[in-house]
Amino acid sequence: MRLQSYSKRRISKIKFLYILPFMILLGIFAYYPLYGWVYAFFDYTPPIPLSKSPFVGLKWFHSLVENQVKIDQLLQVIKNTFGMSGLNLLFSWLPMIFAIFLTEIKAVRFRKFIQTVTTLPNFISWVLVYSLAFSMFSSEGIINGLLKMLGFIDSPVLFLQNSDHVWFTMWMWTTWKALGWSAILYIAAIMGIDDALYEAAHVDGATRMQIIRYVVLPSMLPTYFVLLMLQIASFLNNGLEQYFVFQNAFNKDSIQGLDLYVYNLAMGGGSYSVSVAISMLKSLISVVLLFSVNKLSKLLRGESIV
Amino acid sequence: MSRVKMKVGLTDRIISVVVYTLFSLFALICVYPFYSIIINTISANDISARGDVVFLPKHIHFQNYLDVFKIPGLWDATLVSLGRTVIGTSLTVGASAFLGFMFTQEDMWGRKFWYRFTIITMFFNAGVIPWYLTMKSLHLTNNFLAYVLPTIVAPFFIILVKTFVESTPKELQQAASIDGAGIMTLFFRIMLPISKPILATVAIFSAVDQWNSFQDTLLLVTDSKLYSLQFILYNYINQASSLSTMVNLQNAGSTAMASLATKQTTTSIRMTVTIIVVAPILLVYPIFQRFFVKGIMIGAVKG
Numbered sequence: 189m190r191l192q193s194y195s196k197r198r199i200s201k202i203k204f205l206y207i208l209p210f211m212i213l214l215g216i217f218a219y220y221p222l223y224g225w226v227y228a229f230f231d232y233t234p235p236i237p238l239s240k241s242p243f244v245g246l247k248w249f250h251s252l253v254e255n256q257v258k259i260d261q262l263l264q265v266i267k268n269t270f271g272m273s274g275l276n277l278l279f280s281w282l283p284m285i286f287a288i289f290l291t292e293i294k295a296v297r298f299r300k301f302i303q304t305v306t307t308l309p310n311f312i313s314w315v316l317v318y319s320l321a322f323s324m325f326s327s328e329g330i331i332n333g334l335l336k337m338l339g340f341i342d343s344p345v346l347f348l349q350n351s352d353h354v355w356f357t358m359w360m361w362t363t364w365k366a367l368g369w370s371a372i373l374y375i376a377a378i379m380g381i382d383d384a385l386y387e388a389a390h391v392d393g394a395t396r397m398q399i400i401r402y403v404v405l406p407s408m409l410p411t412y413f414v415l416l417m418l419q420i421a422s423f424l425n426n427g428l429e430q431y432f433v434f435q436n437a438f439n440k441d442s443i444q445g446l447d448l449y450v451y452n453l454a455m456g457g458g459s460y461s462v463s464v465a466i467s468m469l470k471s472l473i474s475v476v477l478l479f480s481v482n483k484l485s486k487l488l489r490g491e492s493i494v
Numbered sequence: 495m496s497r498v499k500m501k502v503g504l505t506d507r508i509i510s511v512v513v514y515t516l517f518s519l520f521a522l523i524c525v526y527p528f529y530s531i532i533i534n535t536i537s538a539n540d541i542s543a544r545g546d547v548v549f550l551p552k553h554i555h556f557q558n559y560l561d562v563f564k565i566p567g568l569w570d571a572t573l574v575s576l577g578r579t580v581i582g583t584s585l586t587v588g589a590s591a592f593l594g595f596m597f598t599q600e601d602m603w604g605r606k607f608w609y610r611f612t613i614i615t616m617f618f619n620a621g622v623i624p625w626y627l628t629m630k631s632l633h634l635t636n637n638f639l640a641y642v643l644p645t646i647v648a649p650f651f652i653i654l655v656k657t658f659v660e661s662t663p664k665e666l667q668q669a670a671s672i673d674g675a676g677i678m679t680l681f682f683r684i685m686l687p688i689s690k691p692i693l694a695t696v697a698i699f700s701a702v703d704q705w706n707s708f709q710d711t712l713l714l715v716t717d718s719k720l721y722s723l724q725f726i727l728y729n730y731i732n733q734a735s736s737l738s739t740m741v742n743l744q745n746a747g748s749t750a751m752a753s754l755a756t757k758q759t760t761t762s763i764r765m766t767v768t769i770i771v772v773a774p775i776l777l778v779y780p781i782f783q784r785f786f787v788k789g790i791m792i793g794a795v796k797g
Contacts, residue, residue, distance in 0.1 A: 203599050203601065203677060207596050210589060211612075213647050214612060214615060217643070218647075220628055221627075221628040222618075223628075224623065224625070224627045227623070292509075292513060293513065308776075311702050311775050312772055313707075313724050315724045316772050319764065319771075320527040320531065323768070324530070328760075334548060372787055372791070373791075395506075450623065451622050455713075460623055467624070471618060
């Protein structure tokens with residue numbers, strides 16, 4: 189009896205030893221970089237190593253708001269982040285509508301075709317999206333060519349160098365890339381609706397819109413709620429790649445969100461420490477947001493999301 | 495009664511027309527950019543540069559696809575991208591299969607803790623600069639390993655495999671255990687063969703991620719021998735004019751004279767490279783589309 193329980197414990201430990209190398213990898217690549225946050229408290233300028241850099245405490249955090257110019261710059265970046273994430277949040281119901289009306293299509297082949305074609309853009313990189321955008325919208329691009337051919341314009345419209353409507357065009361590209369793909373979850377939810385519900389609604393004489401309103405929509409709201417909460421939690425992380433590839437000298441002021449700003453500060457300006465200080469603040473706020481929406485979800489639905 | 499019904503029928507039909515039109519329009523917007531670039535790369539370059547190729551290719555030729563490989567670095571980048579896709583995907587699929595399976599072993603020491611330890615990494619990230627400094631301190635800048643090592647343990651894929659394994663009958667594993675199979679035999683002989691569908695899904699996702707990855711080259715690589723195709727494409731968009739001049743000079747040396755139709759322009763170079771970078775995705779996509787869909791649906795159950 190004793191012997192058996194001992195060997196059971198041993199087996200349990202051996203099983204752990206098998207995954208240990210992977211946990212170490214995860215430690216190195218996911219947890220160890222967090223140590224890099226200490227750079228925010230030092231006056232670090234490469235190539236001088238951190239051990240020889242002077243400790244400066246909260247200097248960099250103070251420096252973010254030390255004069256009006258810096259405050260204005262940071263405010264503009266925050267405004268851009270809120271603007272672009274806000275637009276995405278505002279239209280977060282779009283995939284749901286997309287799914288509802290796609291499943292309303294009775295011609296199966298047409299529906300499958302639309303679904304296949306509209307999910308394709310999700311699988312190409314932002315660099316490729318930018319390249320397509322460049323081919324379509326640059327001054328020698330296809331759209332300008334078309335407009336000229338039709339006689340609408342004489343000189344090319346500079347779509348990409350435009351500093352107006354940057355938030356909106358960025359939202360358009362995000363939607364172009366992700367809409368079809370995001371709809372899949374909702375399509376799955378609609379497929380899961382019990383046929384008896386439809387039949388009951390039919391018997392009661394419900395119209396198509398009424399069925400959508402009272403049968404389909406309620407069945408998707410749980411999915412929508414979870415995704416909305418996750419989107420709120422990542423409100424400050426609107427990503428780097430999209431804005432990096434689309435940025436240029438003309439639109440820089442309105443395209444720079446927090447992630448791009450952090451990158452530009454360090455890689456363009458060499459201000460490593462300030463940049464780390466900002467990304468640290470950003471991460472802390474994101475964690476607070478994540479816990480808050482989790483709490484909210486528990487309160488409203490009795491279920492946590494993470 | 496019948497009047498009411500007719501009214502309903504009419505609104506129904508109007509809705510249908512609007513829905514069909516809107517979806518067709520959006521599908522067109524999704525496909526046309528790809529189509530237009532393809533027809534431009536195979537049309538005569540002088541016509542294409544004037545912006546006259548809109549619906550159908552004109553004076554078809556394939557010289558552009560031969561010419562772009564004369565640009566130094568494009569071959570290297572193709573090999574780097576292929577290499578990281580093949581090696582990175584193999585490692586990720588192997589590790590996801592093994593870890594997904596191990597996390598179903600209820601008697602493993604600290605199973606719950608280590609599973610959470612793994613999954614929670616999806617929700618935080620130190621930021622690009624700490625990441626860069628870490629990789630630098632590990633000597634993983636300008637190193638091919640930087641492309642494939644960090645992606646080995648992929649929480650999302652582990653969730654996919656674990657969910658799948660949990661949905662298979664427990665008796666399979668129990669029977670094998672009673673027959674005296676060790677954990678590794680169990681994994682290789684029983685789990686790997688039955689997990690094939692989900693592993694195919696993981697492989698596709700992972701391969702697309704590897705192929706599309708841009709940020710790691712941007713941050714970690716300055717050695718042009720290690721540039722990925724995505725990075726090269728980004729550079730080409732910004733400096734295609736000097737490249738076209740160079741290719742034209744090379745051609746002028748070898749052949750007597752490049753005709754206007756095959757002479758490389760800024761646009762022709764950029765578009766041709768774009769198609770080369772997007773081609774693997776376009777070719778693979780129709781075949782594997784159902785795996786993508788299956789993947790996100792299984793992921794949604796737990797994610």
